[in-house]
Every structure is written in structure tokens, then in C-alpha cells.
Amino acid sequence: MEHTQWYKGRVFYQIWPRSFKDGNGDGMGDLWGVYEKLDYIKSLGVGGIWFSPLYPSPGVDCGYDISDYMDIAPEYGGMEAFEKVLEGAHARDIKVIMDLVVNHTSSQHEWFQKSRRRIEPYTDYYIWRPARPGGGLPNNWDSLFEGKAWQFDELRGEYYLHLFAVEQPDLNMDNPLVREEVKKILRFWLDKGVDGFREDVITFISKTEGLPDDRLMPASRGLLLYNNGPHLLEYLTEFYDGALADYDCMTLAEGPMINVKKALRYIEEKPGKVIDMIIQFECMSADCIATDYIHTPFSLRRLKRAWTKWQKGLAGKAWNMLYLENHDHPRVISRYGSEKYRVLSGKTLAAAYLFQQGTPFVYQGQEIGMTNWYPADPEMYEDVQTRWQYLHKATKRSPDKRLKRLWDASRDSARTPVQWTDGPKAGFTEGEPWFYLNENYKEVNVAAAEADPDSLLHFYRRAIALRQSLPAVRSGSYRAFDAFSGKRCVYAREGEGQRLLVVCAFSEAEQRFRAPAGFDLSAAKLVLQNYSDAPQGKLRPYECRVYLWA
Ligand code: GLC
Ligand code: CA
Numbered sequence: 001m002e003h004t005q006w007y008k009g010r011v012f013y014q015i016w017p018r019s020f021k022d023g024n025g026d027g028m029g030d031l032w033g034v035y036e037k038l039d040y041i042k043s044l045g046v047g048g049i050w051f052s053p054l055y056p057s058p059g060v061d062c063g064y065d066i067s068d069y070m071d072i073a074p075e076y077g078g079m080e081a082f083e084k085v086l087e088g089a090h091a092r093d094i095k096v097i098m099d100l101v102v103n104h105t106s107s108q109h110e111w112f113q114k115s116r117r118r119i120e121p122y123t124d125y126y127i128w129r130p131a132r133p134g135g136g137l138p139n140n141w142d143s144l145f146e147g148k149a150w151q152f153d154e155l156r157g158e159y160y161l162h163l164f165a166v167e168q169p170d171l172n173m174d175n176p177l178v179r180e181e182v183k184k185i186l187r188f189w190l191d192k193g194v195d196g197f198r199e200d201v202i203t204f205i206s207k208t209e210g211l212p213d214d215r216l217m218p219a220s221r222g223l224l225l226y227n228n229g230p231h232l233l234e235y236l237t238e239f240y241d242g243a244l245a246d247y248d249c250m251t252l253a254e255g256p257m258i259n260v261k262k263a264l265r266y267i268e269e270k271p272g273k274v275i276d277m278i279i280q281f282e283c284m285s286a287d288c289i290a291t292d293y294i295h296t297p298f299s300l301r302r303l304k305r306a307w308t309k310w311q312k313g314l315a316g317k318a319w320n321m322l323y324l325e326n327h328d329h330p331r332v333i334s335r336y337g338s339e340k341y342r343v344l345s346g347k348t349l350a351a352a353y354l355f356q357q358g359t360p361f362v363y364q365g366q367e368i369g370m371t372n373w374y375p376a377d378p379e380m381y382e383d384v385q386t387r388w389q390y391l392h393k394a395t396k397r398s399p400d401k402r403l404k405r406l407w408d409a410s411r412d413s414a415r416t417p418v419q420w421t422d423g424p425k426a427g428f429t430e431g432e433p434w435f436y437l438n439e440n441y442k443e444v445n446v447a448a449a450e451a452d453p454d455s456l457l458h459f460y461r462r463a464i465a466l467r468q469s470l471p472a473v474r475s476g477s478y479r480a481f482d483a484f485s486g487k488r489c490v491y492a493r494e495g496e497g498q499r500l501l502v503v504c505a506f507s508e509a510e511q512r513f514r515a516p517a518g519f520d521l522s523a524a525k526l527v528l529q530n531y532s533d534a535p536q537g538k539l540r541p542y543e544c545r546v547y548l549w550a
Pocket of ligand 1: 061064065101164200201254327328
């Protein structure tokens, strides 16, 4: 079937279901809640939803530990509620993509329970190894969440590999039967009418043969031996040829540590392309090194370098996925903007990424400027990774410093319930929320933003509508200016008889500004801004402006 690349003309919204909206009063977000909010989602100008996992799961990693790939968790409303949401989304011309989590399953998955007992055909569905002679772990790899990557199973008498939590055993993708299962899952959801997949850590599925010790890395040992592994392209090709090719769908692959050159192997638009877009992490590393837990001061230069690298690197060859937030990182205003200038900096951030080439994703709550959460007690964190980091990392530092580390880095900051109103429980639930609310909900909520014409929410709507109306944003060239400025981000898009200049200040202090040579501002139309006027020669705190010549 022809792949029409419909994703190139759409903006996506990511829903992390537990915290989006509770529809039945049990305190947990669900699909009934999503159904209620479909018009709201549509009102953003969005044409697609990515659902973080909705499947049955014990919830050790909030749904990324799946115990049944072909169903919807009862607490989210089951298959019936899902079908209703799918229909409601399609009726509004909103595509729906699912999270495909097949690097690992839950340890409660039937496959794993049978594999432990060596019941065929599941015996080799996972990566089992005996202890080393003398009793050591099979190799020295680290789990990305907790301790070592091996867990001994008494029933089977062997170790299994888990790159994430102990309850998330890695599937053995080298086993053709496992790859058949993946194709079955893909077809199951595509036949149901979903429009594609976000593929969770899909670049991890092919491990280096023999699972050798990692002799290079001091931490996250093994990463270089299983990320972009030897058979990855082959397996992705098999999924494509054996399922995806038959549907007009799209795929978005999560690629930790991936660079442009490697990404092009999978996404370059030529025969053999197996993936449509990559979630790269370089744009998430402007205030940290490799992981959010190694925090550094925010560097706008680093952020712009990452953006420019991907804009230029994929131009004419492949398609970018653009994002500022998702469920795995703290909130972007708190990281790259300013809580003091919450709305202004939220707008500048929005303008800085929304006019680049690619398909933008907006994460729930981003559009109203939700910020990080600062609990007083580390015990309040829920996330398995965060808890482990607190208990086992940086333990020589004082408890205060360790808590501060979580404030900077924990994914739980992005997982507090969406703030709908200033009423009880922020309008998220009529019951007791499953997780803490961010205390700023009285001020930061959807209802307040709806009522304020200058809100970030309305700015997102205007910016998305503008972007959708400008062919230059979809297909024009990209040119960055002021690469060395640590205080402003300036870029131009040009094509289809249009020229666009995006100017974004990233500073609490006023700065001088002159348009790049050849850009005559007096002949341009100011089509988007976050102040009510636009004096020449300067930019005020977190000011942004978008000029158009057409
Ligand atoms: C991905 C998900 C993250 C999850 C991990 C393990 O990075 O986005 O939330 O914890 O994979 O599935
Ligand atoms: Ca609920």
C-alpha cells in the first residue's frame, strides 16, 4: 500500500494516560477522560495523538511493562472505551498512534511465565544465561534503571537480561518466533484502525552476539553493545515488509544517543526506508550530559547546535520529529526557559521549535505551561528510575543535594496530573488522584488559560494554525543565525515564495537585536509575537517574534 506520509502535515499531541483526565472518579486518568477532552485536543490544531501505553500492565514502569499486547487495560476503560476514542478521534480527523514496547515485556506476561518454566515454544523468548563458571553474572552490563542488568530466576535456574527494571525482562529478538509475535501485534492494531506506532527503545532490540563484557564505559555498561546493534536494520525491515508495508501508517522510533548519520540508515527517504521519524535525544541534552541526572547549566548554544544539526542533516533526505517535552523528562520551562517568566518563556520555546521542519509533538500540559514539581520528601516520588537514583546514586552527598538532583532530573515532574481547573484536585478527578498535583494548579490550569487571551494555550493555538498555513514551514530551507549567541535563537525558513524569520530571546535581561543582513523588517509582516508591540533594535525578556515576507 502507498505510504502517503500524512504525518508531514500534522501536529501531534502526546497523552500519558494516567495523568491526563480521570473519567470515572477512581483517581487515575483513563480513556473515558480522553473521550471527554477530544474537542479540547482538536482545538489545539492537532491532527494526531500518541498514546503512551494503554495495555494491561502491573505498572512497575507505568505501563511500559506490558502483560498483554492485544488488549487495553480495564482501568483505562478496556477495548470498548478505546474503540470509542479511536472513532471519536478519526471523526475529528485526528490520527492515533500506539506505543509499541517490544524490547521487553512485563515479567507477568504469559510468555515470560512460560519461558521460566521452559514451556515450548517460549523457552527462548527471553535472553537467558547461566551463571559464569565460578558463579558470576553472565556479563557486566548495567540496567538503565536499577543496578545490574541480570536477575537470577529460581524456577529456571538461570539469569535473564533486563535493561530496565527487574520486572521488564528483555525479549530475545534473535528468535524468529518473537519477531513473528511483533508482526502479529502490529497487524492487530493496524487492523483495528490505528494509524501507526511510537516504538519504545526500538534501537535496543538487537544485542551484540555473545553478549560480551563492556570494556569501555564506566556507567550504563553495555549500551554501546546493544544500541543500534548488528541486526537492527534487518529486524526493522522484517517488521516493515511483514506488516507495516500493507498499511498507510507511520512509525516513530525512539533512538537514545542516536546521531544523524545512524538515523539516516532507517529513515532516509529511499528504497529500504523502514522508519518514518526518529526521536533523537540531542535536543534534550542542553542542560545535562547523556542523562538528565548529570545536570549542567542550560546552554542555548548547545540546544541550537542540536537543532541545526538535525535540520540540516535531514534536509531533503528525511523528516524530523520535533519536541520539547515528553513523559521521560522534566518540564521544559523549568529546564530551558524561566519559571519567573513562565508564560513569556513558554511562548519563546514554542516559537523556537514549532517553525522548524518536521512533525511537532506537544506533550500534555506543555500547552498550558506546566512546570516542574518540587516535593519536600524523596519518598513522594513514584517513578522506579527516580527512586533508584535517590537510593543508590550520589549517596555521598547530603540528602538535600540528592533531593535537589531529583528536582532537576526526575521524570515525575512531567507526570503530575494535568491541571484543568483551579477547583478541587485541579479538575483532574472527582476522587483521590493517584499522584500528587503540582501546587501551582490554582494559577496554572486550562480553564484560566482559556479565559486569558494572552495565555500560552492561545499562543500554541495561534502558532500551530500559523505553522499549518505556511508552506515554507513544511518545505522551505532552514538557515540559522547568531549560532554563538547564548541569549537568542534566530532562524529563517524560505521556500514556496515565502520567507520567515523566527527570533526568540532566551534571557531575563533586555538585549540589543539587529535583523540579519538581507532581512528588511520594515517590509515584513509580524505574524506572531508575545509582546503587544515590537520596538526596533532590542528584544525584551523572552521576547519572540515571527516575521513573514510573502
Ligand atoms: C522508554 C520510555 C520510558 C520507559 C523505557 C522502558 O524510554 O519512554 O518511559 O521507561 O523506555 O520501556
Ligand atoms: Ca479512572
